[in-house]
Amino acid sequence: MASKLAGGLQKAQEAVQHVSSKEKKIVDLEHDTTSLTSKQPLTTDHGTRIHNTDQWLRVMNDQRTGPSLLEDQIAREKITRFDHERIPERVVHARGTGAFGNFKLHKSIQDLSYAGILNDTSRNTPVFVRFSTVQGSRGSADTVRDVRGFAVKFYTDEGNWDLVGNNIPVFFIQDAIKFPDFVHAVKPEPHNEVPQGQSAHNNFWDFVYLHPEATHMFMWTMSDRAIPRSFRMMQGFGVNTFVLVNKAGKRHFVKFHFIPQLGVHSLVWDEALKIAGQDPDFHRKDLMEAIDKKIYPKWDFAIQVIPEDKQDAFEFDVLDATKIWPEDIVPLQVIGELELNRNVDEFFPQTEQAAFCTSHIVPGIDFSDDPLLQGRNFSYFDTQISRLGVNWEELPINRPVCPVLNHNRDGKSRHRITQGTVNYWPNRFQAVPPTNATGEPGGFQSSSVQIGGAKRRDLSVKFGDHLSQARLFYNSLSEHEKLHVRKALSFELDHCNDPTVYTRIARHRLAEIDLDLAQAVADAVGAAVPHRAMSPNRGKKAPHLSQTEFMPAKPTIASRHVAVLIGEGFDAVAFAGILAAVKAANGFPVLVGTTRSRIYADGERLSGKAVGGGVVPDHHIDGVRSTLFDATFIPGGPHVKTLAQNGQIKHWICESFGHLKAIGATAEAVDLVNEALGAVEGLQVASSSSFEPVESYGVVTAGGTQKPGSFKETANIMRGA
Numbered sequence: 001m002a003s004k005l006a007g008g009l010q011k012a013q014e015a016v017q018h019v020s021s022k023e024k025k026i027v028d029l030e031h032d033t034t035s036l037t038s039k040q041p042l043t044t045d046h047g048t049r050i051h052n053t054d055q056w057l058r059v060m061n062d063q064r065t066g067p068s069l070l071e072d073q074i075a076r077e078k079i080t081r082f083d084h085e086r087i088p089e090r091v092v093h094a095r096g097t098g099a100f101g102n103f104k105l106h107k108s109i110q111d112l113s114y115a116g117i118l119n120d121t122s123r124n125t126p127v128f129v130r131f132s133t134v135q136g137s138r139g140s141a142d143t144v145r146d147v148r149g150f151a152v153k154f155y156t157d158e159g160n161w162d163l164v165g166n167n168i169p170v171f172f173i174q175d176a177i178k179f180p181d182f183v184h185a186v187k188p189e190p191h192n193e194v195p196q197g198q199s200a201h202n203n204f205w206d207f208v209y210l211h212p213e214a215t216h217m218f219m220w221t222m223s224d225r226a227i228p229r230s231f232r233m234m235q236g237f238g239v240n241t242f243v244l245v246n247k248a249g250k251r252h253f254v255k256f257h258f259i260p261q262l263g264v265h266s267l268v269w270d271e272a273l274k275i276a277g278q279d280p281d282f283h284r285k286d287l288m289e290a291i292d293k294k295i296y297p298k299w300d301f302a303i304q305v306i307p308e309d310k311q312d313a314f315e316f317d318v319l320d321a322t323k324i325w326p327e328d329i330v331p332l333q334v335i336g337e338l339e340l341n342r343n344v345d346e347f348f349p350q351t352e353q354a355a356f357c358t359s360h361i362v363p364g365i366d367f368s369d370d371p372l373l374q375g376r377n378f379s380y381f382d383t384q385i386s387r388l389g390v391n392w393e394e395l396p397i398n399r400p401v402c403p404v405l406n407h408n409r410d411g412k413s414r415h416r417i418t419q420g421t422v423n424y425w426p427n428r429f430q431a432v433p434p435t436n437a438t439g440e441p442g443g444f445q446s447s448s449v450q451i452g453g454a455k456r457r458d459l460s461v462k463f464g465d466h467l468s469q470a471r472l473f474y475n476s477l478s479e480h481e482k483l484h485v486r487k488a489l490s491f492e493l494d495h496c497n498d499p500t501v502y503t504r505i506a507r508h509r510l511a512e513i514d515l516d517l518a519q520a521v522a523d524a525v526g527a528a529v530p531h532r533a534m535s536p537n538r539g540k541k542a543p544h545l546s547q548t549e550f551m552p553a554k555p556t557i558a559s560r561h562v563a564v565l566i567g568e569g570f571d572a573v574a575f576a577g578i579l580a581a582v583k584a585a586n587g588f589p590v591l592v593g594t595t596r597s598r599i600y601a602d603g604e605r606l607s608g609k610a611v612g613g614g615v616v617p618d619h620h621i622d623g624v625r626s627t628l629f630d631a632t633f634i635p636g637g638p639h640v641k642t643l644a645q646n647g648q649i650k651h652w653i654c655e656s657f658g659h660l661k662a663i664g665a666t667a668e669a670v671d672l673v674n675e676a677l678g679a680v681e682g683l684q685v686a687s688s689s690s691f692e693p694v695e696s697y698g699v700v701t702a703g704g705t706q707k708p709g710s711f712k713e714t715a716n717i718m719r720g721a
């Protein structure tokens with residue numbers, strides 16, 4: 001007798017077999033999804049229709065409200081369920097957001113691995129991806145300076161493959177046993193639970209000084225990589241070294257990469273700080289909006305591969321997660337594409353209950369002896385039990401799209417029902433373990449490796465080089481990126497008030513990387529300035545460490561927010577023109593008005609009477625800030641007089657300029673830009689006398705003599721605003 005899956009799960013799995021592979025996970029989830037419609041009556045959890053959910057059953061008379069009755073099972077259920085709504089947040093990476101999508105393989109790597117997902121170019125594998133910050137708690141701000149998690153769950157035909165990565169290719173520590181110390185040190189300090197969402201405090205910098213292996217990683221976290229513009233514009237790295245196994249059993253070490261097709265872009269620190277207050281959900285909303293508007297984020301999926309017999313051929317240990325494999329030595333091969341194209345329906349059951357596990361791999365992929373990975377393989381499964389219970393893999397978001405059958409049983413909140421009279425293996429009913437269609441042994445098999453050695457708490461010698469790649473990274477940055485690293489370090493150490501901490505980092509650790517950097521930071525934070533380098537930096541560089549090398553193939557404003565500032569009497573022609581241009585390029589124009597009430601263009605209101613339709617802005621000027629936009633455009637027209645009287649608008653122009661954002665202005669608005677920038681920066685941007693655009697200081701302007709245009713001609717475009 002074969003055991004069978006029963007109930008909803010079985011139906012879900014049957015349905016899944018008949019849909020395109022791309023939709024498999026979505027169809028699977030539909031069986032657990034209800035939608036609220038106004039016609040559907042409220043019921044208790046046990047399904048009984050509720051007559052009144054607004055008043056507790058109580059003893060009453062006409063004058064007095066008497067005691068509430070414990071008898072009221074409706075009220076008790078409501079309150080009790082509410083009392084237990086919270087579950088523990090993730091011990092790290094608590095703040096995050098996720099989306100569905102799919103993975104497509106472009107190039108089979110059959111010679112390296114027999115994993116179906118890495119062989120079959122006709123497959124579409126559904127995925128769920130969760131992006132996160134590390135330090136802050138669940139309600140912390142998105143734009144803090146931190147590593148970003150990039151965790152991918154591939155729902156493959158052979159089971160779930162969880163690639164739990166970050167947006168930075170290395171890590172702080174080399175041995176998993178150090179993780180609790182590291183996390184305690186970076187999280188808010190124990191005596192006062194301060195600071196939130198920041199590594200700018202004594203304990204973090206004390207820890208990294210005492211662990212020189214963290215040097216390479218902290219240089220990355222002080223770089224622009226730690227303040228991404230968007231989750232859609234950052235790289236993803238598997239970080240740990242995995243193994244690919246082919247049919248012949250040959251093994252290759254592998255590192256996994258995701259490269260965003262929109263390029264790698266960051267905020268500037270001043271923006272990040274301000275956005276953390278102005279819109280703490282900035283990254284979460286950015287991802288959701290792009291998907292809602294069908295500008296689907298995409299990443300190239302690439303691998304770096306080292307044959308097993310070349311393990312010792314490099315200056316670095318290939319199993320050391322504090323090291324990259326420089327791309328000039330181990331080239332990157334793009335083999336597939338990841339796309340995110342669907343938002344979650346409900347945050348808690350999907351994003352919050354999503355649980356990733358590095359030990360979830362599929363046949364054809366194996367673990368290396370990377371000491372960080374080996375520890376992670378224990379930790380993730382374990383932490384999900386404390387967060388979600390032992391049956392966490394049965395939760396809809398976590399369950400695979402292929403059949404699941406084994407003799408793991410019971411435990412809290414077990415959903416699956418397995419028919420049959422036995423719950424052990426082998427048993428008198430079931431056949432031998434399956435073989436696959438070609439008759440070869442199916443399923444996951446650990447590849448056979450010869451190992452010998454003494455039992456010791458140690459790491460091999462090459463793990464001891466902590467500085468070469470920290471220097472390599474810093475040397476490879478462009479000048480402005482180096483400046484940002486210097487400023488970031490100065491900011492962080494300024495927030496450390498223990499001189500032992502900031503002096504050790506500035507005077508010793510940084511002097512081991514770059515003397516100029518150490519001197520500048522030491523001077524800024526009040527540490528004794530070092531006079532000589534601690535050890536030589538030979539100036540070695542590697543490609544693709546500077547993010548300036550990750551620009552999109554073609555420059556694009558797709559999904560970028562362009563603020564269009566308007567007041568009563570804006571020039572309809574310039575306004576409609578910019579709207580059309582931004583939309584045509586898949587950008588998102590956002591109208592920011594002096595008010596959010598209807599605003600009329602020049603000529604649309606005659607003798608106080610509206611003769612045109614006007615527009616209703618998306619925001620008013622006090623509701624948003626320049627930091628939330630990628631560029632600003634101000635059309636000319638009589639409205640400029642009103643705008644010029646508003647200090648907030650002048651501040652907007654200066655702030656955007658300071659954050660290196662594009663500003664566009666036409667006709668009278670050019671004077672406004674000049675007035676604002678002249679007052680602060682002493683600048684005068686150029687402007688053409690015709691309507692030909694001119695660019696100076698990154699500001700694009702077009703002069704006064706525009707072609708006359710009537711608002712009627714542009715009304716259609718405006719209506720689409």
Ligand code: HDE
Pocket residue numbers: 090091092093096130131132148149150151164165166171175176177179237238239240321354355356372373375376379380381383384
């Ligand atoms: Fe994690 N990590 N980690 N980590 N990690 C967790 O698992 C851990 C490490 C990463 O969106 C926890 O479900 C150990 C490296 C991401 O749900 C926990 C070590 C990398 C996420 C855990 C590491 C990561 C986590 C907490 C050192 C980049 C969020 C909640 C050996 C490759 C996944 C959870 C999500 C989450 C343990 C180091 C990435 C406690 C022991 C290196 C993206 O299990």
